[in-house]
Amino acid sequence: MSEKIFTLHRGKRPLLVSLPHVGTEIPKKMQADYVPHALEVEDTDWHLASLYSFAKHIGASLIAPKYSRYVIDLNRPPENTPMYAGANNTELCPTRSFGGQPIYVEGHEPDEAEIEFRRRTYWQPYHDTLGIELARIKEQHGYAVLWDGHSIKSVLPWLFEGKLPDLNLGTASGTTCAPALVQALGHLLETHGKFTHVVDGRFKGGYITRHYGRPHDNVHAVQLEMCFSSYMLEEPPYMVDAARAGRLLPVLRSLLLTALACDLQPEVSTPPLAGGAGGVA
Numbered sequence: 001m002s003e004k005i006f007t008l009h010r011g012k013r014p015l016l017v018s019l020p021h022v023g024t025e026i027p028k029k030m031q032a033d034y035v036p037h038a039l040e041v042e043d044t045d046w047h048l049a050s051l052y053s054f055a056k057h058i059g060a061s062l063i064a065p066k067y068s069r070y071v072i073d074l075n076r077p078p079e080n081t082p083m084y085a086g087a088n089n090t091e092l093c094p095t096r097s098f099g100g101q102p103i104y105v106e107g108h109e110p111d112e113a114e115i116e117f118r119r120r121t122y123w124q125p126y127h128d129t130l131g132i133e134l135a136r137i138k139e140q141h142g143y144a145v146l147w148d149g150h151s152i153k154s155v156l157p158w159l160f161e162g163k164l165p166d167l168n169l170g171t172a173s174g175t176t177c178a179p180a181l182v183q184a185l186g187h188l189l190e191t192h193g194k195f196t197h198v199v200d201g202r203f204k205g206g207y208i209t210r211h212y213g214r215p216h217d218n219v220h221a222v223q224l225e226m227c228f229s230s231y232m233l234e235e236p237p238y239m240v241d242a243a244r245a246g247r248l249l250p251v252l253r254s255l256l257l258t259a260l261a262c263d264l265q266p267e268v269s270t271p272p273l274a275g276g277a278g279g280v281a
Helices: 036-040 112-141 179-192 207-212 242-261
Strands: 006-009 015-018 061-065 144-152 167-170 197-199 219-227
Touching (some): 006 112, 061 112, 112 144, 112 207, 144 207, 144 242, 167 179, 179 197, 179 219, 179 242, 207 219
Parallel strands (some): 015 061, 015 144, 144 219
Antiparallel strands (some): 006 061, 167 219
16 A cells, blocks of 8 residues: 555665655545545645655655545654644544634544554555665665755744744754765755755754654654745645745755765774774784
8 A cells, every 4th residue: 555655766875754744635535524625735835746846856765645644643753742842733533624613523533543544554654665775775875864844934922933944954953864964955055045044943854854863773854844935826726936936946956955965874893904993923
């Protein structure tokens, strides 16, 4: 079934781009349980598959799902614990939109059995493949970089105060990648100057970044949350703004190329000379 629920392009370089929220479909058998507005799947990461399509041409792998986050959120823990303690959160199988409105007809929210079914059917195959692809990349190159791509409305009072910066890098406060990588990415954003940005602000990285980012094991993960306003109109029908997207794409490309150029090769220890330390026989 995995062939039907996501697509995977295998590249030749040590970078995997994950786009867990680009899916727009809700299975027909589920649609009657949703309120009409929810079927518009407004919290989709609109147009990211198109924006990131260049990643294939620079040699990266890319994985993207078919189904909407309203079916299941691939960037939430399987045990359904909150990602951000003390703040409003959406669940593994979301029951509210990012605006805080219910997305299910009252009484039709998924129960525990339905959530487990969706976890096994949609969540697990995606994550099994993520893990396998990262292992393949690491085996081939000695390390792997996971880039988790997201986008969101710039103003969502139910989730955060004020307006988000245009570009939000998340590394779980520096724990999911080598310091050299986040420093290089942050420096690029500082010098580029076209977009406001923050590192480890409101969005520090979701489950995918936190779970797979293990720099001590030579797997480095970074999340980029981009505001819709940096490349598209923020209201339906959510059309790409060609001028904005034209400004963003060179920055996005530079970020991925910077991740590829960063020296993340694991150090190879030199065995001691015969006779012990210093090589004295």
